[in-house]
Amino acid sequence: MMDVYVIGIGPGNPEYLTDRARSAIAACPVLVGDRRMVEPYAAAGKRLVYTYKKDEIYELALSLLPDGGPMAVLVSGDVGFYSLASLIRDLPDCHIVRIPGISSLVYFAALLQTNWHDTYIVSRHGRRDSLTEAVRHHGKVFCLTGGSDTPAALCRMLCHAGLGQARVAVGYRLSYEDEHVARGTAEELAVLKEEGSLAVMMIWNDKARPWQRPVHGLPDESFIRGKAPMTKQEIRSIALSRLAPFPQAVIYDIGAGTGSCTVELALLAPAGEIFAFEIDEEVLSVLTANIDRFALSNVTVVPGNAARTLPSVADAPEYAFIGGTKGNIPAILDEIYRKNRACRIVMTAITVETLAAVTAYYAGRPDYTLDITQVMTARSRRVGSSHMMMAQNPVYIMTAAYDPVPGGERSSSCL
Numbered sequence: 001m002m003d004v005y006v007i008g009i010g011p012g013n014p015e016y017l018t019d020r021a022r023s024a025i026a027a028c029p030v031l032v033g034d035r036r037m038v039e040p041y042a043a044a045g046k047r048l049v050y051t052y053k054k055d056e057i058y059e060l061a062l063s064l065l066p067d068g069g070p071m072a073v074l075v076s077g078d079v080g081f082y083s084l085a086s087l088i089r090d091l092p093d094c095h096i097v098r099i100p101g102i103s104s105l106v107y108f109a110a111l112l113q114t115n116w117h118d119t120y121i122v123s124r125h126g127r128r129d130s131l132t133e134a135v136r137h138h139g140k141v142f143c144l145t146g147g148s149d150t151p152a153a154l155c156r157m158l159c160h161a162g163l164g165q166a167r168v169a170v171g172y173r174l175s176y177e178d179e180h181v182a183r184g185t186a187e188e189l190a191v192l193k194e195e196g197s198l199a200v201m202m203i204w205n206d207k208a209r210p211w212q213r214p215v216h217g218l219p220d221e222s223f224i225r226g227k228a229p230m231t232k233q234e235i236r237s238i239a240l241s242r243l244a245p246f247p248q249a250v251i252y253d254i255g256a257g258t259g260s261c262t263v264e265l266a267l268l269a270p271a272g273e274i275f276a277f278e279i280d281e282e283v284l285s286v287l288t289a290n291i292d293r294f295a296l297s298n299v300t301v302v303p304g305n306a307a308r309t310l311p312s313v314a315d316a317p318e319y320a321f322i323g324g325t326k327g328n329i330p331a332i333l334d335e336i337y338r339k340n341r342a343c344r345i346v347m348t349a350i351t352v353e354t355l356a357a358v359t360a361y362y363a364g365r366p367d368y369t370l371d372i373t374q375v376m377t378a379r380s381r382r383v384g385s386s387h388m389m390m391a392q393n394p395v396y397i398m399t400a401a402y403d404p405v406p407g408g409e410r411s412s413s414c415l
Contacts, residue, residue, distance in 0.1 A: 008101025033074035255324025
């Protein structure tokens with residue numbers, strides 16, 4: 001059995017390697033990792049492989065069996081902190097050994113002479129964690145930057161959300177000779193000149209308020225309407241209470257319309273990710289305007305027919321709200337369940353044809369329970385000195401929950 005060492009190299013400077021990491025690297029004739037990480041060993045007579053792709057690492061390890069190792073995979077920071085290490089496991093005939101390193105959070109906190117145990121962590125390095133909601137609700141936030149989410153771009157995002165006075169420290173090229181820190185408010189640093197991708201941020205918000213579960217059912221007047229369809233306040237409130245997502249959830253909103261449900265879902269899951277699917281090009285501008293109006297950074301708009309665009313979203317949904325399908329109910333539900341068979345789904349409909357299509361679909365799925373509620377509401381309208389109640393269209397609210405034991409007690413994880 002060959003040893004494969006997954007080694008956290010710390011912030012980058014070899015001086016911050018642990019003795020255990022040095023010994024493992026010295027013992028390995030093959031080093032794998034990003035060029036920045038393995039290039040310092042170019043003169044050590046080792047085989048260097050520049051890749052951080054899981055499949056390529058797996059193929060390389062298998063090619064070295066039975067006696068071509070051991071092999072070391074070098075990863076930045078610590079192996080347990082947003083690391084490639086999480087993807088490297090279960091290699092046939094290989095014994096995987098993780099060697100921890102110094103994470104960028106630990107290093108930067110020490111550089112700033114601050115504690116890190118009270119820090120909320122956000123990653124925008126290949127992820128879409130909501131920075132604005134994190135800063136709004138936490139006194140100290142650490143953020144990994146990456147790609148187009150540069151420090152300046154993220155500071156502009158904070159400013160747009162009304163958080164321009166938050167104090168920010170940006171660390172560039174930590175541990176290297178040209179390491180430096182920029183400090184200021186988010187507003188001041190929003191005009192920073194970009195200095196490469198090796199940057200992290202620490203953000204302090206003295207006016208942070210604790211995270212509280214918001215009350216859903218915002219007034220209809222809260223949203224830009226235009227000519228786009230919108231789920232009304234009363235229906236929205238009931239439907240979202242049936243969905244009941246947790247704060248870190250991945251949620252699909254299919255047939256997003258104006259985005260009234262998209263906005264409320266983003267507020268209900270401030271540390272999650274919302275994917276808003278909408279086919280109508282004219283409606284998309286209203287949807288985007290409402291997302292922008294609430295300064296939401298945890299929403300991704302997916303234009304086009306959801307039956308075709310669903311496979312393009314890599315994140316599997318834990319919850320889905322469906323307000324419109326353009327007649328593609330079976331295809332949409334099949335794709336959602338292909339990604340996550342335990343996804344909790346709430347659908348709304350105003351026509352009996354849609355109701356019939358949904359009930360027919362679940363009639364052939366005994367591993368799901370379907371609950372149907374018809375809601376009829378009326379709103380008052382002033383007529384002279386009196387008030388007259390005006391009936392609204394009745395709406396069907398359908399909730400589908402995974403129940404692998406037909407007729408059995410529902411799993412609490414689906415609620």
